Amino acid sequence: IFIVNKGSGQFSFGIKKAADFAEMPGLKPFEKALLSKVFLPRAYKSTVEDVDMRIGRHIFSRRMAEFYLHVYNMATEVGYFKKNPAKVHMAYKYTGIVLFFLSFAGFIIGSIIGIDPKFSLVFWVGGMTAAAAIIRLSGFMPARSQKGSEELKKWLSFREYLTDSKPAGADALQGKFEEYLAYAIVLGAEVEWVKRFVDEPFAKPAWYDSVERAITLENFATQLFPLISYVSDNLARSHEPTVE
Numbered sequence: 001i002f003i004v005n006k007g008s009g010q011f012s013f014g015i016k017k018a019a020d021f022a023e024m025p026g027l028k029p030f031e032k033a034l035l036s037k038v039f040l041p042r043a044y045k046s047t048v049e050d051v052d053m054r055i056g057r058h059i060f061s062r063r064m065a066e067f068y069l070h071v072y073n074m075a076t077e078v079g080y081f082k083k084n085p086a087k088v089h090m091a092y093k094y095t096g097i098v099l100f101f102l103s104f105a106g107f108i109i110g111s112i113i114g115i116d117p118k119f120s121l122v123f124w125v126g127g128m129t130a131a132a133a134i135i136r137l138s139g140f141m142p143a144r145s146q147k148g149s150e151e152l153k154k155w156l157s158f159r160e161y162l163t164d165s166k167p168a169g170a171d172a173l174q175g176k177f178e179e180y181l182a183y184a185i186v187l188g189a190e191v192e193w194v195k196r197f198v199d200e201p202f203a204k205p206a207w208y209d210s211v212e213r214a215i216t217l218e219n220f221a222t223q224l225f226p227l228i229s230y231v232s233d234n235l236a237r238s239h240e241p242t243v244e
Contacts, residue, residue, distance in 0.1 A: 001015055001038075002014040002208070003208050003209070003227070004209045005208075006211060007210075007212070010048075011048055011223075011227050012048075013038055013047075013051075014044060014045040014046075015044050016044075028070070028074070029066075030066075030067050030071045030074070033063050033064070033067040033070060034063075034064075034067050034235070036063055037051065037063050037064065038231075048227070048230070048231065051234070052234065064235055064236070072084050072085045079148070080144060080145060080147060081145055081148055082143055082144070084143075085143045088141055088143040089138050089141060090138075092134055092137075092138035092141050093138040093139075095134060096131045096132070096133075096135035096138060097135060099127060099130065100127075100131035100132060102127070103124045103126075103128040103131055104124070106123075106124040106127065107124035107125065107128065110124055155187070158183070158187070159187045159188075159189050162180065162183070162189040162192060162193045163189045163192040163193070164192075165192075165195075166196070167199055168197050168200060177193070177202075180193065181193065185225070185228055190221070190225055191221075191225070197217060200217075202216060208220070208224070210223070
């Protein structure tokens with residue numbers, strides 16, 4: 001995929017040739033689901049406005065829900081989770097919903113037939129509060145296996161390397177900037193990663209083009225990162241509430 005800066009804050013995404021991602025070999029199911037939100041079938045380019053339009057067609061996107069489910073399925077298959085996180089999150093969410101309505105019903109009944117002073121209503125209010133907390137936190141409930149926890153520690157250690165305040169030095173000669181850039185973005189360490197290379201020669205990646213004649217590391221970062229953040233945040237928010 002190419003990213004083209006057309007100037008004046010306008011960007012477009014492109015691929016070498018138009019293709020139907022559903023039929024493209026080598027792509028994982030979650031990659032096909034994600035690309036289908038960026039490109040129309042057999043289209044070779046797409047603008048940020050095109051992506052916004054596809055996201056805005058529906059309140060929630062089934063495609064993005066499929067993306068989450070495919071990722072969870074793959075991670076569960078390789079042993080990073082004891083149970084599929086989507087099922088764990090949904091179980092907690094449904095438990096919270098049931099508890100909330102039971103507490104709400106208890107509050108209504110207690111307020112009607114309860115004996116004054118109605119101190120018992122505090123119990124039902126507490127139940128609704130606890131239920132709301134369970135629903136809100138259901139997407140964060142842990143389901144990782146020991147293997148998954150160990151893998152997480154490795155990635156957190158890798159993030160510490162990306163955010164190291166020391167200049168890249170010898171790493172710059174090994175082309176590490178572009179190699180690890182995507183990981184830095186995913187791990188929220190892109191700014192720190194860029195800072196490590198500010199004193200090194202910069203050549204724009206082959207997948208990035210711009211109408212600007214001179215592209216420095218600083219303007220590359222200030223143009224690319226807000227774009228990635230904007231598109232990814234909008235895509236993430238568009239998924240159906242059936243998955244977290």
